[in-house]
Amino acid sequence: MRETLAEAAFQLFLERGFERTTVDEIVARAGVGRRSFFRYFPSKEDAVFPDHERCLADMTALLARGTEPDPVRAVCDAARLVTRMYAAKPEFSVQRYRLTQEVPGLRTYELSVVRRYERTMAGFLRECWSGGPDGALRAEVVAAAVVAAHNNALRAWLRSGGSGDAEAAVEHALGTVLDVWARPAAPAAAPGAEAFAGSAGSGGSPGANAAVSGGGPGGGPAEVSADGDVVVMVARRDAPLWRVVQQVEAVLGTPARHR
Incomplete structure (x- = not known):
């Protein structure tokens, strides 16, 4: 019944115009009583968007x-x-x-x-x-x-x-x-970037307990295992900032506050 009323209403809207079509004309076209229309649609506008x-x-x-x-x-x-x-x-x-x-x-x-x-x-x-x-x-x-x-x-x-x-x-x-x-489907390095995670050693170098792979020109996946709390990102100058931030988020495991 809902679809029948909606179809009848829409046909009349196209034939006569929305403003000139009345509810009485819609129910007459559909072959039902006036009360049936308002059981399914509070207004004529609702009949235009039945789905x-x-x-x-x-x-x-x-x-x-x-x-x-x-x-x-x-x-x-x-x-x-x-x-x-x-x-x-x-x-x-x-x-x-x-x-x-x-x-x-x-x-x-x-x-x-x-x-x-x-x-x-x-x-x-x-x-x-x-x-x-x-x-x-x-x-x-x-x-x-x-x-x-x-x-x-x-x-x-x-x-x-x-x-x-x-x-x-x-x-x-x-x-x-x-x-x-969106979060990356898998941790992905920025193009031409290498990511290092781990405890900082002397001179700020990555700790020996960090293991990283990936980050070549193709931006392949990086695998990181570390028990430290320092992240160092090395990226190409033309790497998109949002992708660098995504990679940092992937390493940290928490969303950054700013993008």
Whole structure:
């Protein structure tokens, strides 16, 4: 019934315009009573976005399962659910996007839906980082970055009329967030860098109890075993600062306060 009402409503919105379509006309097209409409949709605006409530519930459930150990990668996985929802019905998604651009009230409603996704991600991240410095701030920044990257790619796909691969475009956009905020999948040295960990010897040289491998021009993995508390990083001048910081975090085993 929910899908029948949503389909009838959307057909009328396209035929007559959103503002000129009444609830009575929607239920007449669907062949049901007026009371049935409000059982599923509090307003006409809700009938334009019938799938977001289900997607939001799926996102909440995904984050609650906690199968991804890196919180940043977890919220990116959550954002991909929204992409797949749009990509599953490309024609409908493109038509809805065009309709929201024409009706200010729908645009406002859409922004409120986006904000709900962002709050869900930020709440999850705050719990993950509650014991760390600036955890709440970091959660809000990362959640906003994930939503911005996702929506930038998704809206470009919608403006193109649904041409191309929406999921690939979003994946590329989310990669910009993962490059900055996510933990590396495995400890990786900066290009042309060597990492040493251990107790400092005379003259500040690494202690003999540190064992390190990797860090060549290809930025291969580094393996570190040490019982000291000093880290020395040697990197190429052109090595990206964020990658150097990631490597230091990997050696220390704790997130740095600044990036």
